[in-house]
Amino acid sequence: MNRFATIAIAVVALAALPLGCERGSTTPAPAAETVSLSAPIEFSIPVKGMHCEGCEGAICGKVEKIEGVTAVKASHTDETVVVTAPPEQRAAIEETIKKLGYKLD
Numbered sequence: 001m002n003r004f005a006t007i008a009i010a011v012v013a014l015a016a017l018p019l020g021c022e023r024g025s026t027t028p029a030p031a032a033e034t035v036s037l038s039a040p041i042e043f044s045i046p047v048k049g050m051h052c053e054g055c056e057g058a059i060c061g062k063v064e065k066i067e068g069v070t071a072v073k074a075s076h077t078d079e080t081v082v083v084t085a086p087p088e089q090r091a092a093i094e095e096t097i098k099k100l101g102y103k104l105d
């Protein structure tokens with residue numbers, strides 16, 4: 001009777017082990033990598049110093065790589081960069097444009 005109980009416990013313990021492993025391996029974290037950003041909104045940033053399509057392209061290329069940015073439209077004739085992005089990313093976007101050598105109003 002006693003020996004049977006010991007075996008039963010051992011079987012339960014063995015059965016629980018791979019189950020625990022499996023639970024551990026299904027948890028790894030795609031969720032942990034998604035930073036929580038607000039919903040993107042469209043806003044326009046006045047930018048001085050763009051004088052051709054090359055300038056527009058330089059700004060678009062850099063800004064669209066910023067996390068959360070879903071659309072960028074630069075216009076040297078309007079002197080604006082219209083961005084669709086989470087509002088908390090605005091500072092990073094403006095900083096990126098400044099680093100490219102353009103002036104913000």
Ligand SMILES: [Cu+2]
Pocket residue numbers: 050051052053054055056
């Ligand atoms: Cu240019």
